[in-house]
Amino acid sequence: MNTAAPRKPSTEVIKEASMLKQKVMIDENFQRLSTSNEEGRKVVSTFVPGNLNELLMCFDVDRNFPEINALQNGMRKKSGRLIMEAERNGQSEDVCTYVKSDLGMIEQGNIGPTGDKLPDPDVLLLSYTGCFTFMKWFELVREKYDCETIMLHVPYQADGTITQNMRDYVVKQLKDDVIPTLERASGVKFDIDRLRQYLRQSQKAEDDLVWILQSAKNKPSPIDAFFGGVYYIGPIFTAFRGTEAATEYYQTLRGEIKQRLADGLGPVTPEGDFGKEKFRLVVEGTPNYTNFREFWKMFYDEGAVVVASTYTKVGGVYDLGFRHDPDNPLESLADYCLGCYTNLSLPARIKMLSNYIDDYQADGLLVNSVKSCNSFSAGQVLMLREIEKRTGKPGAFIETDLVDPRYFSAANVKNRMESYFQMLEQKNATQAA
Amino acid sequence: MTVQEIVDRCQALFDDLDFNAVKDWKAANPGGKAIGYLPIYVPREIIHAAGMLPVGIFGGGDQLEVIHGDAYYQSYICRIPRSTIELGLTGRLDSLDGMLFPSICDVIRNLSGMWQLLFKDKYVKYFDVPQTYRDEIGGAFYIHEMQALREDLGKLGGHEITDEDLQNSIAVYNENRQVINELYDLRAKQPWQAPTSEIYLLLRAGMVLPVEEHTQLLRDYMDAVQAEERPRRDNCRVVVNGVFCEQPPLGLIKSLEMAGCYVVDDDFLLVTRWLIDDVPTTGDPMENLSKAFLHHSAATSAKFEPNKADKGRFLINQVRNSGAEGVVFAAPSFCDPALLDRPMLQEALNRDDIPFTAFKYAENTGQMQAIREQAGTFADSIKLWSA
Ligand code: SF4
Ligand code: SF4
Numbered sequence: 001m002n003t004a005a006p007r008k009p010s011t012e013v014i015k016e017a018s019m020l021k022q023k024v025m026i027d028e029n030f031q032r033l034s035t036s037n038e039e040g041r042k043v044v045s046t047f048v049p050g051n052l053n054e055l056l057m058c059f060d061v062d063r064n065f066p067e068i069n070a071l072q073n074g075m076r077k078k079s080g081r082l083i084m085e086a087e088r089n090g091q092s093e094d095v096c097t098y099v100k101s102d103l104g105m106i107e108q109g110n111i112g113p114t115g116d117k118l119p120d121p122d123v124l125l126l127s128y129t130g131c132f133t134f135m136k137w138f139e140l141v142r143e144k145y146d147c148e149t150i151m152l153h154v155p156y157q158a159d160g161t162i163t164q165n166m167r168d169y170v171v172k173q174l175k176d177d178v179i180p181t182l183e184r185a186s187g188v189k190f191d192i193d194r195l196r197q198y199l200r201q202s203q204k205a206e207d208d209l210v211w212i213l214q215s216a217k218n219k220p221s222p223i224d225a226f227f228g229g230v231y232y233i234g235p236i237f238t239a240f241r242g243t244e245a246a247t248e249y250y251q252t253l254r255g256e257i258k259q260r261l262a263d264g265l266g267p268v269t270p271e272g273d274f275g276k277e278k279f280r281l282v283v284e285g286t287p288n289y290t291n292f293r294e295f296w297k298m299f300y301d302e303g304a305v306v307v308a309s310t311y312t313k314v315g316g317v318y319d320l321g322f323r324h325d326p327d328n329p330l331e332s333l334a335d336y337c338l339g340c341y342t343n344l345s346l347p348a349r350i351k352m353l354s355n356y357i358d359d360y361q362a363d364g365l366l367v368n369s370v371k372s373c374n375s376f377s378a379g380q381v382l383m384l385r386e387i388e389k390r391t392g393k394p395g396a397f398i399e400t401d402l403v404d405p406r407y408f409s410a411a412n413v414k415n416r417m418e419s420y421f422q423m424l425e426q427k428n429a430t431q432a433a
Numbered sequence: 434m435t436v437q438e439i440v441d442r443c444q445a446l447f448d449d450l451d452f453n454a455v456k457d458w459k460a461a462n463p464g465g466k467a468i469g470y471l472p473i474y475v476p477r478e479i480i481h482a483a484g485m486l487p488v489g490i491f492g493g494g495d496q497l498e499v500i501h502g503d504a505y506y507q508s509y510i511c512r513i514p515r516s517t518i519e520l521g522l523t524g525r526l527d528s529l530d531g532m533l534f535p536s537i538c539d540v541i542r543n544l545s546g547m548w549q550l551l552f553k554d555k556y557v558k559y560f561d562v563p564q565t566y567r568d569e570i571g572g573a574f575y576i577h578e579m580q581a582l583r584e585d586l587g588k589l590g591g592h593e594i595t596d597e598d599l600q601n602s603i604a605v606y607n608e609n610r611q612v613i614n615e616l617y618d619l620r621a622k623q624p625w626q627a628p629t630s631e632i633y634l635l636l637r638a639g640m641v642l643p644v645e646e647h648t649q650l651l652r653d654y655m656d657a658v659q660a661e662e663r664p665r666r667d668n669c670r671v672v673v674n675g676v677f678c679e680q681p682p683l684g685l686i687k688s689l690e691m692a693g694c695y696v697v698d699d700d701f702l703l704v705t706r707w708l709i710d711d712v713p714t715t716g717d718p719m720e721n722l723s724k725a726f727l728h729h730s731a732a733t734s735a736k737f738e739p740n741k742a743d744k745g746r747f748l749i750n751q752v753r754n755s756g757a758e759g760v761v762f763a764a765p766s767f768c769d770p771a772l773l774d775r776p777m778l779q780e781a782l783n784r785d786d787i788p789f790t791a792f793k794y795a796e797n798t799g800q801m802q803a804i805r806e807q808a809g810t811f812a813d814s815i816k817l818w819s820a
Contacts, residue, residue: 090779092764092772094509094793099773128564128737132538135564135737136773142741143777151564151737155574156536158545158559165581169563169574176570345559346546371509374769378514379543381505386550399507 016268018253022234025249026072027114029063029239034116036062042186045121045141048315050129050154050337052178054198054242054324059186063239064121066137070101072113074289074403082108083404096372097404099137106144121147123185125178129154130314130342131375150181154337160348162338170334196326198242203326205236206318208250213319215257216307217360220277222260224267226306227296230287237315242324269300278303279424282356284310284349284383285368285376288400291408295400298414302421306366308356310349313341320352342375350386357391363424365395372402394427396420436631436657439650443634446641447683450497450520454641455528458486466590468556469526470533471517471541472678473735474707475560476579476722478606481644482598483586488529489640489704492516495682495797505547511767512796513679514544521552531556531589533582537678537735538770556589558582564737566727575726576719583719599718607711609644612651614706617698619655621755624695625665626658629673630687636702666693669815672757673699674748674778675764675771677733681794688801689761693812697755700733707731734770745781752787758815761808762791788815 015023036043042061046052048068056063073079082104083097089107091100105111105118112118124138126149135151142149152173155166179190212232216225223229232253240246260266266274270293281299283306288295299306316322317339325332337343344352357365367384369377384395398416401407446454455467467486470477480487493499493516501522502515520526532555534545545559561578563571587593613636620627635654639647668690677700689696709729713721732738732747752760760782764771775791782789790811792804 090776092775092793094767095769095772126737132542132735133769133773136734136770139738139744139777140773143744143780149739149741151739153564153571153737155561156542156559158534158542158561165574165577169570169577172570172573173565176567177565345549346543347549349546350550369507371507374510374539374543377507378510378540379505379547381507382547382550 016256018249018256019231021249021252022231025235025240025245030112030114030116033062033064033112033119036119042122043119044123044125044182045138046125047127047129047131047134048237049131049340049342050127050152051238051241051315052125052127052152052333052337053239054195054202055174055178055333056125056182057198057242058190058194059182059188061123061182061186062119064118065238066102066141067098068238069105069112069118070098070403071289073101073105075292076113077290077405078113079290079403080405096133096137097401098372099133099140101403102137103140106141120145123147123182124149125152126150127152127154127337129337130340131373133375148181148185150178152178152337154343156345157338157343157348158345160345162335166338167331167334170337171330174330174333192329195329199324199326199329199332201244201247202236202242202324205241205246205250206316206323208254209233209236210318212250212254212257213308213312215261216305218261219280219361220264220266220274221280221305221307222257222265222267224269224274224296224299224306225312226283226287226309227292227299228267229306229309229312233312233315267305269296271297271300274300274305276303277305279364279421280305280307280360280362282306282308282353282360282362282365283368284353284365284380286311286370286373286402288368288370288408289403290401290405291410294410295408295413298417302417304421307360307362310341310353315340317341317344346379346383350383350390353383354387354390357387357393362393363428364393364420365391366420367395367397369397369399370401371399371407372404394420394423434653434657436654436661439654439657440631440634442650443631443638446638447634448496450493451525452488452528452641455486455488458643459528462486466530467528468531468533468586469529470560470704471535471537471544473535473537473703473733474562474730475533475535475704476726477644477704478599478602478712478718478722479579479583479586479594481602481605482583482594483590484592485530485586485590486643489702490517490520490526490532491637491640491680491702492796493520494680495684495799499797509767510540511679511765513765514540516796517544518547518551521548529555531558534559536561538768541678556585558585562726566739568724568727572720572723572727575723579719579722596718600714603712603718603721604714605644607714609639609648609651610706610708611711612648612655616651616655617706619658621697624668624670624697626661626663627655628690629696629699630683630690633683633686633701636705639705640702667816668693668695669759669812670695670697670755670757671759671761672697672748672751672755673701673761673763675734675762675768675775676701677703677735677771678768679765679796681763682796682798684801685763685794685798685804688805689808692805692808694761694808696761697757698751700731703731703733734774745778748778749781749785749787758788758819759811760787760789761811762789764791764793766793766795788818
């Protein structure tokens with residue numbers, strides 16, 4: 001165990017230039033959304049996995065991501081009461097809390113996490129990638145608004161490959177359904193060259209993102225690929241992929257990390273520099289947002305850094321080679337949708353995680369299983385066992401939730417993590433002897 | 434056969450968690466293969482056309498002791514995947530040569546991957562279905578999916594499945610559905626003659642028996658019940674909704690009836706009634722099956738409803754057509770599809786002034802007292818309200 005006295009949580013959070021830049025981007029987007037309806041800009045709500053941000057930009061529409069609103073509300077400790085509001089209005093305690101946080105927010109006047117009013121959507125673009133709950137979510141939201149819903153059905157990669165039939169199906173939907181509906185709703189004619197231009201920007205940002213995520217292969221790792229990773233994926237998983245702002249953000253971030261590497265530094269934590277790297281972990285599953293900093297602190301106080309995670313792949317698996325392709329715009333959008341992490345089969349997820357453990361020289365795997373998300377959680381126990389068997393590295397399993405504070409028990413998680421670190425320490429000591 | 438004899442036979446099939454009916458079929462059909470499928474829908478016509486026995490797997494019920502299965506799942510995931518795993522790991526599904534996992538929710542979806550890992554020597558297929566309903570888009574995709582299944586099963590069975598094979602099988606399943614629809618009509622008219630606790634067992638028998646035998650069994654039952662005068666009770670008439678995947682224990686269905694509710698329509702074992710009309714037996718069979726799926730199939734939580742105004746329409750029609758007076762929403766605990774759909778369906782019922790009550794269950798729910806009381810109060814309120 002780390003014998004140094006744990007740092008006291010400080011109220012002042014350390015931020016780098018890239019973080020400040022991202023904050024400005026996000027705040028500006030919320031502000032923009034707050035005036036969309038009044039200023040006559042059309043609004044499309046859509047989900048992170050399989051989002052078509054570049055395509056949406058071709059229609060000059062504002063993009064609203066309900067999942068981001070839910071997680072931001074979680075981070076700002078607002079989600080608990082929103083979830084209870086949704087439950088008071090008839091939602092079951094059993095179902096995904098992202099949905100309930102969103103519905104509760106709508107019920108309470110649709111004031112977004114930053115305090116800005118969120119707009120009524122003109123279109124709900126239901127990218128049905130990697131999660132069945134998305135479908136119910138937008139059917140429920142549709143009940144509250146008079147707006148169109150576009151279903152983009154993305155088949156599941158059950159056998160670990162994208163077949164031509166799957167790709168054709170998605171492309172056909174884009175051509176015959178998604179694009180014509182967006183043209184009609186926005187009044188803007190689709191221009192494929194404009195799409196290509198955005199995809200070119202995406203490619204650049206994607207190259208940088210992959211470089212950033214893979215920098216964790218170094219020892220010590222200059223980044224935390226889960227807690228820090230949540231910030232790194234922010235722009236590219238949401239309303240900014242394809243924009244110059246995102247490209248610049250990733251350039252800045254890459255520069256910062258390059259410098260950290262040169263200086264032999266570990267990740268930046270909310271309390272400053274990381275200190276000595278003791279454990280390298282791979283994390284499967286989502287973060288907990290209601291107690292995000294507290295959770296992260298349990299790691300950095302023990303010298304544990306996350307070197308790879310699957311959560312940073314929910315909005316696109318780029319590190320295995322995929323890039324948006326301006327030469328094949330619609331096909332590459334289809335492949336993007338089909339390739340998001342939760343759309344992969346369980347065997348494919350196991351292979352990916354096992355490879356991460358090897359490639360990133362990790363000491364073990366942590367599964368954070370969340371009550372909300374069947375898409376992630378159903379099957380994780382078997383995944384853990386299989387990965388332990390294949391890699392010989394020990395795993396740990398904890399249970400929390402994304403945005404429901406009732407399911408985060410700090411004491412339980414801390415106990416579990418402490419005994420896991422103890423076990424890793426003993427294992428490392430035996431190996432060193 | 435008497436009603437009792439038929440019901441006893443179905444009960445024995447239902448209780449038999451070793452699937453001896455499948456073993457018997459295989460013994461009588463040397464070299465024959467059996468293919469399992471999970472809820473809610475697979476085109477069983479294709480399995481049948483391959484000369485194979487389709488076998489519906491609907492979890493372990495309340496009689497199976499789940500030991501291994503629980504170790505694979507967190508407490509906040511429904512019961513059916515764990516009891517299905519239990520059935521598999523204890524060798525009870527060894528007589529199956531393959532398993533189909535239809536596109537119904539993330540739990541079943543991920544279970545398909547678990548099956549690939551746990552039962553490496555078996556044929557495993559996740560069977561995707563379209564959520565867009567235009568023939569040239571969703572239909573084209575679906576025909577491909579069905580074609581892939583057709584080719585896989587052709588290989589597994591050692592012979593190609595011809596169009597004629599498929600047309601014959603379509604006819605056989607059309608007949609089965611027609612008879613089930615007649616049975617449902619009979620129950621809607623005279624629920625005391627054909628109580629749901631029996632109808633349910635009859636439908637479950639269709640999950641393990643060859644379809645031809647099942648059709649005959651249904652006919653025998655209808656003949657037998659019509660020959661008997663059975664006691665009529667002063668029950669209210671309800672549609673049960675939400676029971677399309679994990680099954681409630683039989684005791685729960687009986688409790689509803691004992692509490693004063695005649696179930697006159699439901700979404701049990703939807704695979705038997707998924708397609709609403711007959712599928713044409715001439716022309717391209719794949720196209721026919723596809724069109725039936727896209728344009729003439731049941732509504733359920735696992736299916737996208739493209740038109741807001743039509744949300745709940747199917748359920749309301751069930752209520753109207755069966756002459757029901759209310760709806761009982763019964764959903765498995767932790768079932769996202771059913772539980773998220775519920776408020777929308779309830780809203781639609783509210784608009785049409787149709788009363789409802791709602792509860793959750795698990796396949797191994799043991800205590801029926803609370804449910805019986807709730808259903809009883811609901812039945813009483815309906816009777817008061819309509820008096
Ligand atoms: S089930 Fe999971 S992937 Fe789906 S909306 Fe909820 S948290 Fe997101
Ligand atoms: S009971 Fe519901 S959540 Fe569970 S497998 Fe069935 S559809 Fe999915």
